[in-house]
Amino acid sequence: MAEYSSLAAVERTFVIIKTLVGKVNGLSVSKLVEETGISKSIVSRILKTLKDNHYVEQDPDTRFYRLSYDFIGLSLKHFNALGIDGLFLPALRTISAEVKELVQLSVVSQEKVYFVQKIEGDNQLKVADMLGKEAPLHCSAAGKMWLSTLPQEEIIRLVSQHGMSRYTENTITDLNELLKELEKIKQLDYALSLEEFNHGITGVAVPVYSNAKERQLMASIVITAPTVRMSEQKIKQIVQTCNASIGPLKDQLPTIE
Known part of the structure; x- marks a missing residue:
């Protein structure tokens, strides 16, 4: 007792x-x-x-x-011990200098997606960062990127557990529609949130795999900006820039449970 x-x-x-x-x-x-x-x-x-x-x-x-x-301080000490900060920070700075927008790093922990690092962009029109916060799985670029790497039964379980709250008129709240979106993300190998979480804001999540062949996601590089600045051409540039910056890190990536 x-x-x-x-x-x-x-x-x-x-x-x-x-x-x-x-x-x-x-x-x-x-x-x-x-x-x-x-x-x-x-x-x-x-x-x-x-x-x-x-x-x-x-x-x-x-x-x-x-x-x-x-x-x-305890949380930060644990985070620093993982080596993520020192490992990714130079890449985040490189990406930020290139794309001029808010760059954030998200990681998966205990079946949730959290933002753990950020670099502010040079553009004057800023967007609110999510540092230290949990990303909604069904409507954030980081959340959808992770879901797309999972088996369908796991996706259904997680979505049922977390729910599909509506944040804007663009939020996907239908499971079948979400599953179709995740299949599209698998093909593209990056995820978009097109004003699904915040009005007027577009997010792009580019995956960092600990095992690319198995699509085991370790983290995502997330670029967030006002939609008016996120043309199709700029989104493609962001993806290319992120992949180019992530490439040299692949042999250094730690394993995160």
Whole structure:
């Protein structure tokens, strides 16, 4: 019984941590209770433990809780240990200098796609980056790129699990339509998000394979820009530039589980 209680406490702790991710101004205890469904007494006890261990901090004015810099530092330390930052950063800079747009790196972890690195473009009209955020699988270029590498039964399972929320009038919300789109991506070997996630924004995801023959995706290079700047010719240029920059890295790529 004690072992079960300990496991339940760990699970609830991670639920609270995940709920605090991205909440830069923090959340109140009552809001955490509302969003997690965990009782107030348990939430309060977990927050106290996290605070005592410096994983969360409490704003002295609002009394809201947020993730601490110590916790963020642990995540960054793990990320740096993977070697992704040092390995890809020169390529991202080269691509950014060539295409002049926001360049981001996405990776797959625990059946989700996250953006872990970015280089801002030189163009004045900027788009919001997704650094540290999870990409919706069915309507982001990075998400669709990953889905296209999976067996159909896995695609159906993941889409059923994550859902197909509508973000714009261009968002694909029909499974059969998505499956057709993913077949097209397989042929092209790059993915597009044509104002499917954000109005007026087009994304291009170019894959980085740990095993190209098996289409085992390690990461994606994602270029995002206002649609008015993303002509068919520029998209082709982006794909060519990314592939040329990725090529020299192939023998250095680490394995990411």
